[in-house]
């Protein structure tokens with residue numbers, strides 16, 4: 001199959017397990033649709049279609065069912081896709097075969113598949129999602145996702161008082177280790193989701 005993914009803009013969404021990637025997608029996609037954009041979604045999971053199933057259900061009536069897909073990446077070190085983006089590129093190709101009008105494909109993954117999500121062959125723009133509940137010191141540990149992504153999303157701001165995190169310290173540290181933008185979100189009440197949306201649109205569609 002020829003890979004024609006460059007006919008559509010792509011956004012990679014990575015981050016540790018449970019940081020809020022699926023929740024961010026859940027908040028973002030209806031907004032993108034409301035702005036008239038045709039969107040496809042790919043969820044990378046180690047051995048299941050769980051995230052894709054959840055998203056298909058959440059996007060019922062918003063995104064056609066065949067534009068929400070799961071890529072099973074494999075768990076074992078020699079079969080996991082690691083930095084190989086080909087399964088995701090093939091999925092984007094399948095989307096485009098049926099929906100040539102697509103404007104944007106969002107690709108969610110985490111853990112071991114981070115390198116695939118952030119591979120420039122796959123993602124034109126990268127979001128890295130961390131959670132306040134992982135601790136105040138995550139930004140200053142200078143992980144590659146935190147430093148190198150196009151947009152750093154610090155999610156679950158509502159939990160800060162419960163886990164003893166000072167958001168001002170996280171913001172100072174995040175801006176100290178990276179040049180790009182940082183947005184603090186709460187996916188539960190959709191605080192600052194519009195700001196993420198603006199960065200994605202500016203970064204990938206009007207770049």
Ligand SMILES: Nc1nc2c(ncn2[C@@H]2O[C@H](COP(=O)(O)OP(=O)(O)OP(=O)(O)O)[C@@H](O)[C@H]2O)c(=O)[nH]1
Nearest residue numbers: 016017018019020021022023110155156186187188
């Ligand atoms: N309090 C709070 N909880 C959140 C927020 N965002 C997500 N959650 C919760 O955190 C949990 C994990 O969220 P997900 O969106 O599934 O995280 P994920 O990064 O997609 O997880 P994996 O796909 O398993 O890596 C869920 O119970 C969400 O409801 C937030 O902003 N605040």
